[in-house]
Amino acid sequence: MSTAQGNIRLTVAQAIVHWLMAQYIEVGGTEQRVCGGGFGIFGHGNAPCLGEALYAVHQEMPQYRGQNEQSMGFAAAAYAKYHLRRRFMFCTASAGPGTANLLTAAALAHANRLPILMLCGDTFLTRLPDPVLQQLEHFGNPALGLNDAFKAVSRYWDRITHPAQVMQSLPAALATMLDPADCGPAFIGLPQDVQGWAYDYPAAFFERRVHRIRRQSPDAREVAEAAALLRGAQRPLIIAGGGVQYSGAAAVLTAFAGAHGIPVVETIAGRANLLADHPLNIGPLGVTGSDSANAVAGAADVVLAVGTRLQDFTTGSWSVFAPEARLIGLNVGRQDAAKHQSLAVVGDARLGLESLGAALGDFRAPAAWLEKAQAERRTWDAYVAGNVAPGNRPNSYAQAIGVVNGLCHPRDRIVTAAGGLPAEITANWRTLGIGTVDVEFGFSCMGYEIAGGWGARIAQAEAEPERDTIVFVGDGSYLLMNSDIYSSVLTGKKLIVLVLDNGGFAVINKLQNNTGQPGFNTLIADCPTVPAPFAVDFEAHARAMGALAETVASPAELADAFARAKAADRTSVIVMQVDPYDGWTAQGHAWWEIGTAEVSTSATVSASHAQMEAGRAAQRRGL
Numbered sequence: 001m002s003t004a005q006g007n008i009r010l011t012v013a014q015a016i017v018h019w020l021m022a023q024y025i026e027v028g029g030t031e032q033r034v035c036g037g038g039f040g041i042f043g044h045g046n047a048p049c050l051g052e053a054l055y056a057v058h059q060e061m062p063q064y065r066g067q068n069e070q071s072m073g074f075a076a077a078a079y080a081k082y083h084l085r086r087r088f089m090f091c092t093a094s095a096g097p098g099t100a101n102l103l104t105a106a107a108l109a110h111a112n113r114l115p116i117l118m119l120c121g122d123t124f125l126t127r128l129p130d131p132v133l134q135q136l137e138h139f140g141n142p143a144l145g146l147n148d149a150f151k152a153v154s155r156y157w158d159r160i161t162h163p164a165q166v167m168q169s170l171p172a173a174l175a176t177m178l179d180p181a182d183c184g185p186a187f188i189g190l191p192q193d194v195q196g197w198a199y200d201y202p203a204a205f206f207e208r209r210v211h212r213i214r215r216q217s218p219d220a221r222e223v224a225e226a227a228a229l230l231r232g233a234q235r236p237l238i239i240a241g242g243g244v245q246y247s248g249a250a251a252v253l254t255a256f257a258g259a260h261g262i263p264v265v266e267t268i269a270g271r272a273n274l275l276a277d278h279p280l281n282i283g284p285l286g287v288t289g290s291d292s293a294n295a296v297a298g299a300a301d302v303v304l305a306v307g308t309r310l311q312d313f314t315t316g317s318w319s320v321f322a323p324e325a326r327l328i329g330l331n332v333g334r335q336d337a338a339k340h341q342s343l344a345v346v347g348d349a350r351l352g353l354e355s356l357g358a359a360l361g362d363f364r365a366p367a368a369w370l371e372k373a374q375a376e377r378r379t380w381d382a383y384v385a386g387n388v389a390p391g392n393r394p395n396s397y398a399q400a401i402g403v404v405n406g407l408c409h410p411r412d413r414i415v416t417a418a419g420g421l422p423a424e425i426t427a428n429w430r431t432l433g434i435g436t437v438d439v440e441f442g443f444s445c446m447g448y449e450i451a452g453g454w455g456a457r458i459a460q461a462e463a464e465p466e467r468d469t470i471v472f473v474g475d476g477s478y479l480l481m482n483s484d485i486y487s488s489v490l491t492g493k494k495l496i497v498l499v500l501d502n503g504g505f506a507v508i509n510k511l512q513n514n515t516g517q518p519g520f521n522t523l524i525a526d527c528p529t530v531p532a533p534f535a536v537d538f539e540a541h542a543r544a545m546g547a548l549a550e551t552v553a554s555p556a557e558l559a560d561a562f563a564r565a566k567a568a569d570r571t572s573v574i575v576m577q578v579d580p581y582d583g584w585t586a587q588g589h590a591w592w593e594i595g596t597a598e599v600s601t602s603a604t605v606s607a608s609h610a611q612m613e614a615g616r617a618a619q620r621r622g623l
Contacts, residue, residue: 011049019206021061032087035117037090066484067486070481073091077440109185114185119190156177173188215247237297239306240266247332247350260360263282267286270307299372302327302328305342309339318619319618327342396583400500400576415448419476420507421449421500422439424585427588457494469494478499482545483545489545503524516600547572
């Protein structure tokens with residue numbers, strides 16, 4: 001590195017790192033680096049140049065070596081979610097399969113609107129050594145390569161083809177990652193030769209800069225129209241989505257609902273917007289929701305959807321609302337605000353609720369409406385209490401959830417994803433602390449659980465080091481991706497991992513059975529290519545990666561083991577078998593559209609198809 005006439009001569013890789021080091025964000029009056037560090041696995045496509053640049057700052061910007069690029073991306077997504085999208089981690093991978101492994105993580109971040117920065121190796125810009133190791137050749141289009149696949153799963157995509165380009169690409173990528181409406185993953189391809197090319201960059205480019213998250217005020221006319229619709233409502237309802245948390249609007253939403261006597265239901269991403277015992281909290285909505293929330297949604301005449309993209313598990317494939325109900329979409333993203341011909345109020349959730357509150361004045365919904373909603377919630381609470389209680393019945397997800405829920409600290413963080421656990425936690429978990437539940441169901445991605453737990457713990461250790469990160473994972477997801485147990489031990493980022501073993505992909509076996517099919521290739525016992533099923537020794541496996549581990553036989557033993565894990569100074573893995581057939585939460589569901597066979601030789605499959613088509617009568621057509 002050299003300086004001359006206000007310029008600094010750096011390689012492309014060095015310039016990227018120096019610029020990231022100079023970017024800060026102001027949150028609550030405190031300034032922090034917006035990039036909290038990085039996850040990296042080095043190879044020939046990123047070690048010689050980007051690795052050299054990162055080594056120079058490794059004492060100031062933490063560098064975590066993951067065990068799998070996909071899991072690194074999951075960890076980065078969970079880190080960003082913990083920080084409410086105000087901070088991010090970068091992931092660096094070598095050219096070829098290392099970069100390809102990040103595709104799934106990028107898709108998860110895109111679906112969940114989470115910022116991660118991917119700095120990935122690429123083939124040589126000069127093409128002089130072509131074809132190089134791990135290059136995908138397209139003979140009619142030599143510029144096309146593996147990294148182009150990220151265009152479909154990135155909010156921002158670029159390939160650096162000249163050193164000066166960095167001065168445009170990096171600010172544009174960061175602007176995307178910090179934009180409330182367009183937030184998501186940013187991908188920057190770094191050709192192996194270009195990474196090391198030097199350029200005289202203006203010193204001003206590397207000056208310290210403080211960023212702030214934009215808060216967009218809604219249009220006054222949209223607010224007035226929404227307020228008029230709400231004032232005419234007899235049975236209004238609020239849906240609280242994940243955007244409420246990203247806006248920091250949980251307290252404002254609670255105050256708004258209280259001032260106007262409007263019941264609140266939560267989406268999966270919006271779990272933990274309200275505490276479980278808040279009188280306005282009527283429960284989780286949708287396919288994996290609660291009878292209370294679904295009953296109230298079905299009776300509501302005006303629905304205010306705040307900070308939600310209204311995916312099918314929230315809307316019951318658009319069957320949970322009355323056909324004549326009117327929707328108001330308050331969202332910072334115009335596409336989400338206008339879904340299903342909603343009356344769109346485009347703007348920040350907190351500012352939007354404040355504006356709506358002012359426009360509503362002293363309006364309150366009829367008291368009988370809230371009383372009806374609260375009665376429904378009391379009935380649901382009684383069901384959940386029985387569902388999670390230990391008893392003379394097979395072990396279940398719900399029982400394990402109940403044990404942990406009763407023993408954890410209100411600020412402990414819960415992480416899960418995919419399979420049957422998102423539904424079971426959404427339905428049965430009683431929120432003890434605002435913003436403490438991370439159920440990844442935007443992409444419903446197996447393998448997120450432990451990796452995401454590691455990323456969440458890295459973030460949590462920065463702000464709440466005395467609290468725990470608790471991971472719920474099934475045996476299927478554990479077998480898919482478990483290496484970050486080792487990562488957590490290596491880095492001293494303690495996790496408590498509950499492995500609930502039901503012998504395979506039991507929730508999809510349940511789906512098969514519910515659509516008239518026999519179990520096939522989902523439970524290990526039903527795999528036609530498995531002559532002799534055997535159980536995995538998850539305890540021994542976890543111990544081999546350095547974790548404390550034990551196997552328990554009952555919820556009572558789980559409680560004792562969980563207490564030991566809380567007291568331990570490193571990652572603990574607790575294994576319990578649960579029944580694959582009995583113990584599922586039987587209530588709280590809504591109709592969900594899935595493809596079923598119109599023609600079949602099976603009478604049960606045909607009956608299931610007829611039942612699915614009959615349920616379509618309640619499906620809204622966007623009106």
